[in-house]
Amino acid sequence: MRKCLLQNQNKLFDQISSFASLYIPVETTGGNASFKKYEQGMVMSDVLKTDRSPKDLFFPQTENLMEFKTSGKNIEVIDNRKESEDFVVFGVRGCDVKSFEVLDRVFLVEPVDTYYATRREHGIIVSMACGRPAETCFCQTFGIDASAPEGDIVCYKTEDALYLDAKTEKGKNLLSKLADVTEESDGKEALKQKEQIKTVLAKLPLANLKADSFGKDKTKEFFDAPEWQILSKSCLGCGTCTFVCPTCQCYDIKDFKTKDGVQRFRCWDSCMYSEFTKMSAGQPRLTQLERFRQRFMHKLVYYPTNNDGLFSCVGCGRCISKCPISMNIVKVMKALGGIDNE
Amino acid sequence: MNNINEALIPAVCEIVAIRQDTPDVKTFRVLTPDGKKPFIHKPGQCAMLSMPGVGEALFSITSSPTNKEYIEFSIKKCGCVTEWLHAAEVGQQITVRGPYGNGFPVETEFKGKDMLFIAGGIGLAPVRSVINYVRDNRANYGKVDIVYGSRSKDDLVFFEEIINEWKNDPTVNVHLTIDREQEGWDGHVGFVPSYVKELGFDSNKTAVLCGPPIMIKFTLQGLAELGFSNEQVFTTLELRMKCGIGKCGRCNVGSKYVCKDGPVFRMDQLEELPDEY
Amino acid sequence: MQKINREVLINKANELLSNGTINRVFGWEKGDFSYDVTPTIYFTADQMNKKFIFDDFCGANFSKYLVAETKKDQNKVGVFLKPCDTYSFNQLLTEHRFDKEKVYAIGVPCDGMVDEKKIKAFFGEGISSITSEGDEIIVDTLYDGVKKVKKADVLQERCQNCKSKKHVYYDELIGEDGEVLDSNRFDEVEKLEKMTADERFAFWQNELSKCIRCNACRDVCPACTCEKCVFNNPNSGVENKSPANEFEEKMFHIIRAFHVAGRCTDCGECSRVCPQGIPLHLLNRKFIKDINSFYGNYQAGEQEGSRAPLTNYTKEDLEPSEAVNKGDN
Numbered sequence: 051m052r053k054c055l056l057q058n059q060n061k062l063f064d065q066i067s068s069f070a071s072l073y074i075p076v077e078t079t080g081g082n083a084s085f086k087k088y089e090q091g092m093v094m095s096d097v098l099k100t101d102r103s104p105k106d107l108f109f110p111q112t113e114n115l116m117e118f119k120t121s122g123k124n125i126e127v128i129d130n131r132k133e134s135e136d137f138v139v140f141g142v143r144g145c146d147v148k149s150f151e152v153l154d155r156v157f158l159v160e161p162v163d164t165y166y167a168t169r170r171e172h173g174i175i176v177s178m179a180c181g182r183p184a185e186t187c188f189c190q191t192f193g194i195d196a197s198a199p200e201g202d203i204v205c206y207k208t209e210d211a212l213y214l215d216a217k218t219e220k221g222k223n224l225l226s227k228l229a230d231v232t233e234e235s236d237g238k239e240a241l242k243q244k245e246q247i248k249t250v251l252a253k254l255p256l257a258n259l260k261a262d263s264f265g266k267d268k269t270k271e272f273f274d275a276p277e278w279q280i281l282s283k284s285c286l287g288c289g290t291c292t293f294v295c296p297t298c299q300c301y302d303i304k305d306f307k308t309k310d311g312v313q314r315f316r317c318w319d320s321c322m323y324s325e326f327t328k329m330s331a332g333q334p335r336l337t338q339l340e341r342f343r344q345r346f347m348h349k350l351v352y353y354p355t356n357n358d359g360l361f362s363c364v365g366c367g368r369c370i371s372k373c374p375i376s377m378n379i380v381k382v383m384k385a386l387g388g389i390d391n392e
Numbered sequence: 393m394n395n396i397n398e399a400l401i402p403a404v405c406e407i408v409a410i411r412q413d414t415p416d417v418k419t420f421r422v423l424t425p426d427g428k429k430p431f432i433h434k435p436g437q438c439a440m441l442s443m444p445g446v447g448e449a450l451f452s453i454t455s456s457p458t459n460k461e462y463i464e465f466s467i468k469k470c471g472c473v474t475e476w477l478h479a480a481e482v483g484q485q486i487t488v489r490g491p492y493g494n495g496f497p498v499e500t501e502f503k504g505k506d507m508l509f510i511a512g513g514i515g516l517a518p519v520r521s522v523i524n525y526v527r528d529n530r531a532n533y534g535k536v537d538i539v540y541g542s543r544s545k546d547d548l549v550f551f552e553e554i555i556n557e558w559k560n561d562p563t564v565n566v567h568l569t570i571d572r573e574q575e576g577w578d579g580h581v582g583f584v585p586s587y588v589k590e591l592g593f594d595s596n597k598t599a600v601l602c603g604p605p606i607m608i609k610f611t612l613q614g615l616a617e618l619g620f621s622n623e624q625v626f627t628t629l630e631l632r633m634k635c636g637i638g639k640c641g642r643c644n645v646g647s648k649y650v651c652k653d654g655p656v657f658r659m660d661q662l663e664e665l666p667d668e669y
Numbered sequence: 670m671q672k673i674n675r676e677v678l679i680n681k682a683n684e685l686l687s688n689g690t691i692n693r694v695f696g697w698e699k700g701d702f703s704y705d706v707t708p709t710i711y712f713t714a715d716q717m718n719k720k721f722i723f724d725d726f727c728g729a730n731f732s733k734y735l736v737a738e739t740k741k742d743q744n745k746v747g748v749f750l751k752p753c754d755t756y757s758f759n760q761l762l763t764e765h766r767f768d769k770e771k772v773y774a775i776g777v778p779c780d781g782m783v784d785e786k787k788i789k790a791f792f793g794e795g796i797s798s799i800t801s802e803g804d805e806i807i808v809d810t811l812y813d814g815v816k817k818v819k820k821a822d823v824l825q826e827r828c829q830n831c832k833s834k835k836h837v838y839y840d841e842l843i844g845e846d847g848e849v850l851d852s853n854r855f856d857e858v859e860k861l862e863k864m865t866a867d868e869r870f871a872f873w874q875n876e877l878s879k880c881i882r883c884n885a886c887r888d889v890c891p892a893c894t895c896e897k898c899v900f901n902n903p904n905s906g907v908e909n910k911s912p913a914n915e916f917e918e919k920m921f922h923i924i925r926a927f928h929v930a931g932r933c934t935d936c937g938e939c940s941r942v943c944p945q946g947i948p949l950h951l952l953n954r955k956f957i958k959d960i961n962s963f964y965g966n967y968q969a970g971e972q973e974g975s976r977a978p979l980t981n982y983t984k985e986d987l988e989p990s991e992a993v994n995k996g997d998n
Contacts, residue, residue, distance in 0.1 A: 118444035127402060129398070163400070301634070307445050319641070321641060334645075347666075348641075352644065353647075
C-alpha cells in the first residue's frame with residue numbers, strides 16, 4: 051500500500067494528469083459535486099455523491115456515433131472516432147464502481163458496444179472508501195461493501211493522507227508511476243478507517259433493507275401487484291431517477307443535420323418517458339403506471355433474470371435525494387416487499 | 393458485411409429495384425454498391441435500414457435466405473422512415489445493419505412438420521421468408537397450408553408471386569381471403585380468424601402467425617378451438633427499437649429483448665411475458 | 670390562535686370525506702427520512718392517519734395534479750393549498766385547465782418550507798432526523814451529534830423570498846390568512862442584469878450545461894400543461910431528450926421560459942425539483958420583472974380570469990422598440 055500525504059494530494063493529481071486525463075469530483079455549489087477534468091489547483095471534493103454518477107465518463111449523456119455525407123443518391127459513412135487515450139477517474143464510490151459491472155453486462159456482451167468498451171479499456175478507476183456514508187445509502191442491500199470498494203486502485207482518505215492500494219494490473223501500473231509522490235505504508239491507518247466505516251454502515255437507517263424477495267424469475271409475483279397503482283400515483287414521468295442512476299443505460303439514437311452532413315448521435319433515454327416505446331402502430335405502455343413499473347421491474351427482476359441474479363441497483367441513493375416527488379426504489383421495495391413504512 | 397464489433401455503424405447499400413405491391417406497400421431489393429448480397433440471414437430476422445437525417449428503423453427481411461442474389465424488404469408506409477423510402481428511387485443508397493433477431497426455427501422445431509402459415513396484411517412480409525425457405529427445402533417439411541387475408545384484393549401483398557408461384561406449386565395449399573366483397577374477386581370473403589376456423593385444420597400442424605394484433609388475438613382463439621396448443625404456434629413481434637442489439641432498452645418486455653431474443657416467439661414463451669407488447 | 674398541525678388537517682379531511690363533500694384528497698405523505706415527502710392522494714382518514722404529514726418539507730404544489738385528477742370522475746377532489754399554491758391554482762382556472770366545481774380547496778398556512786439541500790450543505794450528509802422548534806431547526810446527524818440552525822437560513826429560496834402569505838383561492842381556510850409581502854425576490858435578477866452580456870452568458874452557460882434534460886422542471890411546472898409538449902413530439906424537429914450541441918442545451922430552457930412568460934406565478938417548483946441545482950426560477954423571474962416594468966405590476970394567478978399583459982393589448986402598451994431599449998438596461 052502507498053501513502054500520499056494530503057498536503058501532497060495535488061502533486062499526486064498533477065503527476066497523474068501529466069500522462070493521462072484525470073477526473074475528480076469537484077464541488078459545484080454548496081454540497082453538490084460533479085466529476086470534472088482535473089486542472090492544476092483544483093480541489094477534490096469530499097461530497098459523498100456527485101450529482102451525476104461517473105457513468106457519464108463511460109456512457110456520456112450525448113455522444114456522436116458517426117457522421118454521414120450525402121450527395122445525390124450516395125451516402126458516405128464516416129466513423130470519426132479518434133485514437134483513445136488512457137484516463138483516470140479518481141474518487142469513485144463503491145456503489146458507483148459496482149455500477150460498471152452492471153453496465154458491462156449490457157454493453158460488453160456480444161455484439162460489443164465498442165464506444166463503451168474503448169472507454170472501459172482505457173479508463174482506470176481509483177475508488178474511494180466512504181468515510182461518511184449518508185442516510186440515503188443502501189449499497190449493503192446489494193452486497194456492496196463501502197469500506198472495501200472494488201476498482202483498479204482502492205483509496206482510503208484519513209485526516210492527513212490518502213492510502214492507495216492497487217488491486218489490478220492497471221492499478222499497479224498506475225501506482226508504479228506515482229512513486230515520487232507517494233511512500234510505502236503498512237496501511238494500518240487505512241485498515242483502521244475500514245473498521246470504522248464498517249461500524250457506521252451497520253448503523254445506517256437503511257442497513258437492514260433486504261432485496262431477497264426480488265430477483266430472478268419473479269415477474270409473476272410482482273407484475274400485477276396492486277401497489278404499483280399507489281406508488282406510481284404522483285410520478286411526474288420525468289427522467290430524473292433514470293439520469294442520475296448509475297446503472298440506467300437505455301438510450302436513443304438520433305440524427306442531427308449539421309451544416310455539411312448528418313451527425314448520428316446517441317443520448318440517454320428513459321423508460322419513464324411516454325414516447326419511449328411509442329410507435330406509429332401503437333403504444334404498449336399507455337400509462338405512467340406501466341412505465342414506472344417497467345423501470346423498477348427491470349432493476350429488481352428482469353435484469354437479475356438475465357444476469358445470474360445480479361440486481362441493476364447499487365444502492366447509491368441518488369434517486370432518493372433527487373426525485374421531485376421523493377418516490378424511489380427503496381419505497382418500491384418496501385411496499386412490494388410488504389414492509390410498512392412506519 | 394459490417395464488422396460485428398461495430399454493431400451500430402451501418403454499411404452503405406443500394407436500392408436496386410422497387411416494386412409497388414399494394415397502394416401502401418412497396419418491396420425494395422437491396423444490394424451492396426458492388427452488387428453483392430449484403431448478408432446471410434435466417435427467415436424471420438430483421439435489419440436496420442436508415443437514411444441519414446431521416447432516421448433508422450427495423451424491418452423484417454422478406455426474402456428467403458435461399459435467395460442467393462439479393463435481399464428484399466416489404467415496407468408499409470406508416471412513419472417518417474417509411475415515407476421517405478416510399479419516395480425513394482432505384483439507385484438510391486441507404487444504410488443497412490443486421491441481420492438481427494432469432495428468426496424462425498426452420499432447421500429445428502419446424503423440420504418434418506406440417507406447416508400452417510397464417511398472415512394478415514403486411515404481416516405476410518416476415519412469413520414470406522419462411523414460406524419460400526420451406527418451398528426451397530421442400531423435402532424437409534410436411535404439408536404446407538397458407539391462409540392469407542387483407543382488406544381488399546389490392547391490399548394483398550406479393551399477389552403476383554402468390555398467384556404465379558405459390559398457387560402453381562402442387563405441394564402448397566393457398567387460401568386467400570379479403571375482408572369485403574369486391575368486383576373481380578371470386579375467392580373467399582371474410583376475416584382471417586373465421587376463415588381459419590372454417591377451413592378447420594388438423595391440429596398436428598405447426599402454425600406461424602403474423603398480422604395485426606386483433607387478427608392474432610382472434611386467430612389464436614380459433615386455433616385453440618381447433619385443438620392447437622400454444623407450443624405449436626409461432627408469431628413475430630413488433631416493438632419500437634433503436635439499437636437492434638439488445639442494449640438500448642426500448643424493446644424490453646419482461647426479461648426479453650424483442651430485437652435479440654425475438655422477434656419470433658412461440659406462444660407459450662409469449663404467455664410467460666408480461667402483457668406489454 | 671389554534672395550532673395548525675397534522676391532526677387539524679386530518680380532522681378536516683375526515684369531515685369532508687365523511688359528509689360526502691369530497692371522495693379523495695391530495696395530501697403529503699411522509700417518507701423514510703424527515704424530508705422525503707411524497708405528494709399523494711388519500712381516500713380515507715385511516716390512510717391519512719398512517720401516512721399524512723404536514724411539516725417543513727411539504728413543498729409539493731398539488732395544483733397541476735388537479736388537471737388530470739378532476740377528469741377521472743364526477744366526484745369532488747379535496748386539495749390542501751399553501752398560499753403560493755393558490756396562485757398556480759388560480760392561474761390554471763384562468764387557463765380553463767380544470768373545473769373548480771370539481772375541487773374543494775382547503776387553504777393551509779405556510780411559514781416557509783425548508784430546503785434539505787441547504788441543511789446538508791451546512792452539516793454534510795448523514796442526517797438522522799430534522800425537527801423544528803420555533804424558528805430553529807434541530808438536526809440530528811449521524812456523525813456530529815445534534816445541531817441547530819435558524820430556520821430562516823435553511824428555507825427554500827422561494828420561501829426566503831416569499832411573495833405572499835395570502836390565499837388567493839380557497840373554499841375553506843384553515844387558520845388566518847396572511848398578507849401579500851414585499852419580497853426581495855428580484856434582487857438576484859438585478860445582480861444578473863448588472864452583469865455584462867458576456868458575464869451573463871457565461872453564468873447561464875455554466876448553469877445550463879449541468880442540465881441532464883430530465884424534464885423535471887417542465888413536468889412539475891403548473892404552467893406547463895400542454896397535452897403534447899413540443900419537446901415530446903418527434904415530428905416537431907426539435908424533439909430532443911438531450912442536447913445535440915451547446916445551443917440545444919439552452920434552447921429547451923429558453924423556449925420554456927418564453928412559453929410560461931406572463932403565466933408563471935413564480936411558484937419556484939422548477940428550481941426546487943431540479944436534480945442539478947440549476948436556479949431556473951431566475952429565468953422566469955426576469956420575465957416577470959420585465960413585464961412589471963414594461964406594463965405595470967402584474968402577478969399571474971392573483972386574480973382568476975385576469976388578462977396577462979402579454980395577451981392583452983392596450984393602447985398604452987410599450988412599443989417594441991422601447992422594450993428593446995429597456996431590456997438592454
